[in-house]
Amino acid sequence: SQQGEEDPQALSIQEGENATMNCSYKTSINNLQWYRQNSGRGLVHLILIRSNEREKHSGRLRVTLDTSKKSSSLLITASRAADTASYFCATVSRGSRLTFGEGTQLTVNP
Amino acid sequence: EAGVAQSPRYKIIEKRQSVAFWCNPISGHATLYWYQQILGQGPKLLIQFQNNGVVDDSQLPKDRFSAERLKGVDSTLKIQPAKLEDSAVYLCASSQPGTMNTGELFFGEGSRLTVL
Numbered sequence: 001s002q003q004g005e006e007d008p009q010a011l012s013i014q015e016g017e018n019a020t021m022n023c024s025y026k027t028s029i030n031n032l033q034w035y036r037q038n039s040g041r042g043l044v045h046l047i048l049i050r051s052n053e054r055e056k057h058s059g060r061l062r063v064t065l066d067t068s069k070k071s072s073s074l075l076i077t078a079s080r081a082a083d084t085a086s087y088f089c090a091t092v093s094r095g096s097r098l099t100f101g102e103g104t105q106l107t108v109n110p
Numbered sequence: 111e112a113g114v115a116q117s118p119r120y121k122i123i124e125k126r127q128s129v130a131f132w133c134n135p136i137s138g139h140a141t142l143y144w145y146q147q148i149l150g151q152g153p154k155l156l157i158q159f160q161n162n163g164v165v166d167d168s169q170l171p172k173d174r175f176s177a178e179r180l181k182g183v184d185s186t187l188k189i190q191p192a193k194l195e196d197s198a199v200y201l202c203a204s205s206q207p208g209t210m211n212t213g214e215l216f217f218g219e220g221s222r223l224t225v226l
Contacts (some may be wrong), residue, residue, distance in 0.1 A: 004152075030212060042114070042201055042217035043153065088152050092212060097166055100145075100152035 004101030021104040023089030114218035128190035135204030145201040
């Protein structure tokens with residue numbers, strides 16, 4: 001079964017707006033990762049946040065982690081049409097495999 | 111640095127036929143993963159190798175799926191006989207030594223299988 005669940009399933013915004021995607025998980029984790037997948041392509045790693053970290057930035061990406069709520073969010077600021085893709089969270093628990101959620105489909109309209 | 115190579119990119123077969131996918135990970139990456147991604151879903155791990163040994167194959171349908179990584183480098187995933195529900199993208203990924211299950215995965219472009 002999938003560990004992470006992304007919300008919303010689909011998100012459509014205008015270029016320049018911010019996009020926020022959420023991920024909830026069930027069991028304690030070692031780290032949480034976000035990946036992007038363009039249509040028909042493989043997944044690309046975006047950012048990794050460890051269980052003892054609360055926030056991390058990378059360029060226009062901001063990831064937060066709340067272990068008490070078992071949730072994470074990915075914020076993409078000043079979105080561009082090229083950000084159109086599916087975004088997946090993936091969690092690693094102690095002694096367990098990296099498990100992906102079902103993804104959020106982001107569409108950025110020019 | 112060359113990325114994860116996969117072939118073929120596309121394959122169409124009839125049900126009950128067999129198919130094989132090949133993956134060559136990034137040089138030096140000890141851990142290799144095969145994922146199945148059904149349309150509209152997230153990737154699901156089928157099998158994970160550490161060098162040429164199997165670390166996790168708990169979600170591999172062993173009655174029809176097999177995988178090997180004989181020399182600890184490239185890997186082959188086989189499906190025999192294929193079923194309609196095997197239609198999916200088969201993604202290969204690798205990770206750097208010492209980061210198994212903790213670090214980032216590097217994915218290939220995937221092999222899209224259609225079973226008719």
